[in-house]
Amino acid sequence: MRKWGPLIAVCLGTFMLLLDVTIVIVALPDMAHALDASLSDLQWVLDGYALALAALLLGIGAAADRLGRRRVHVAGIVLFAVASLACGLASSPMTLVAARGVQGVGAAAMFATTLPLLAGVYQGKDRSVALGLWGAVSGAAAAIGPVVGGLLTEGPGWRWIFFVNLPVSVAAIWLTARTVPESRGARDRRLDWAGTVTFAVFAAAATYGVVRAGSLGWTSASTLATFGIAVLALLGFVVVERRVEHPLLELSLFRKPALVGVMAGALAFNGAAFGVLPYTSVWLQTVLGLSPVQGGLAVLPLAGTAFVVAAVGGKLLHGVQPRLTIGLGLVLIGGGTLGQAVLGAGSSWPALLPGLIVAGIGTGLVTPALAGAALASVPPQRAGMAGGAVNTFRQLGYAFGVAVLGTLVTSGMGETLSSGRSHALAGGGAAGLRAAGVPEDALRAAFASGLNTAAVVAGAVGVVAGAAVLLLVKGERKGAASPVPEALRAPAR
Incomplete structure (x- = not known):
């Protein structure tokens, strides 16, 4: 326990x-029914967390x-x-x-603290083992999330997808307190609060604007005002990062086409691979x-x-340039997602299977290689910043993807259903529409068209x-493809 306790924690x-x-994805219909939630409410249940x-x-x-x-x-x-606990006890969508x-x-x-904590405890071969197991656990979490969510939702109820976190949290706190030593970085580094706030406002306003545009319209005064706030916040973030002594994100790094390509890939990755799944x-x-x-x-x-490919591919593809695995992986994700656009009024779940498998292969290739490609495109002293930026862009891509694709789902239903009924159907209101007399074939055709x-x-x-990654990410430094930015250096005590 003394040796591997920190890793377990x-x-x-x-x-x-x-x-x-x-885990939340499969519980969305039950949440909508229990809380009388709209489509935008369901989008924010996903996006509030990711945003x-x-x-x-980074902050x-x-x-x-x-x-x-x-x-x-x-x-x-x-x-x-x-x-x-508050999620499990929520009595309204807003709560x-x-x-x-x-x-x-x-x-x-x-x-933000996971990898530096592991780096402060493990060295040499033990570090490689620890990081490999950590990566496997990360992949397993995404893989079993929908199934665990389904079991809990169908069993004790959707609220238990949140309640189950409580005993796990207690165990994690106890183990961390007992086995993980404290560590710190440079204490003379000032915190970039202005950068943190302006970036948060930009991300929130941009996502809110897209979510609301689906019901209010893209050219409505409210939508345009929200996007205006997002643009101003982004400009403020750029100004702050150019002037502050210790920026969250050193913008000069983006003069390198390789880093631009990696971040574009990270932004597109989660949205392209997972953004449609909530509506599916x-x-x-x-x-x-x-x-x-x-x-x-x-x-x-x-x-x-994705889990199997990431585990097997990590060994078989060792030494292959990250730009190839990421670029080809994203193309496979795109092809697999395009392969899911085959639904009709009579389609059932097997129609999705080939596309999901192809997208899964691409996801398994991209996931372990993204951070390595980011490292290869920046100087060694900026490795931690690049790795953190990759994770930030991935989550931001998921938030934007859920918001934008939700709008597209409802717009794609427009030929069959009215706008109000489209939003109700995408938000899990099929039973209510059936009760209102909407034919079953119309519901199936509309949802298939939207997806x-x-x-x-x-x-x-x-x-x-x-394609952008394959074109822009070139000339990696040898030995720079480690998937762990800060874990390559033990932090100062």
Whole structure:
């Protein structure tokens, strides 16, 4: 326990925070029914978590270097547990969305400190073993999330997908306090609070604008005002990062085409691979009539294939340039997602299987190589910043993807249903529409059309991003393809 206790403690937290990205997907229809939630509410249940994680990851990581990484990690677990309890007890969509945002803040504190904590404990061969197991746990969390979510939703109820975090949090806190030593980075480094705030405002305003545009219209005054706030916040972030002594993100690094390509790939990755899945889950359960467990199993081929490919490919593809695995992986993700755009009124879940498997292969190639490619495109002293930026862009891509693709799903239903009915159907309201007299064939045709529209766009994004990586990411330094940025250097005590 003394040797591997820190690894178990850190892996518990990582498993929990990554599980909560996917475990919610199959529970969306039950949440909508229990809380009378709209489509935009469901989008925010997903995006509130991802946005908080993306917006605060870099800032909290920098703060942890000064305050103590173990201290911030434990604080993150405590906050995550309290927010999970609030999610499980939520009586309205607004309460659930707010609690999910707080949950994302706790997740950011855990995720930002995970690798530095492991790097401070393990050296040499033990470090390689620890990081390999940590990577396997990370992949497993995403793979089993839909199935665990289905089992809990169909069993004790959807609220237990949040309650289950409580005993895991207690175990993680106890193990961390007993086995993980404290570590710190450079204490003379000032925190970039202005950069953290402006980036968070940009991400939140941009996502809110896209979500609301689906119901209010892209040219409405409210939508344009929200996008205006996002643009101003982004400009403010750029100004701050150019002037502050210790920026969250050194913008000069983006003069390198290689880093631009990697970040474009990271931004597109999660959105292209996973952005359609929440709406697919709603279709499977509310239109096709699958149970939550069956719905989870139906989308499992993507995550399960990704897990196997990542585990096997890590050995077989050792030494292959990251740009090739990422570029080809994104093209496969795009092709697989395009392959899911084959639905009709009479289609069922097997129609998705080939596309999900192909997208899963691409996901398994991309996931372990992204951080290595980011490292290869920047100087060694900026490795930690590049690795943190990759994780930030991935989560931001998922948040944007869920928001944009949700709008496309409803717009794709427009030929069959009115705008109001499209939003109700995408939000899990098929039963109510049936009761109102809408024919079953019309519901099936509309949802299939909406999913096809979203899958075509997501697939095209994946293919274009893959081509960008292949063209822009060149000339990696030998030995720079390690998938762990800060873990290559033990932090200062």
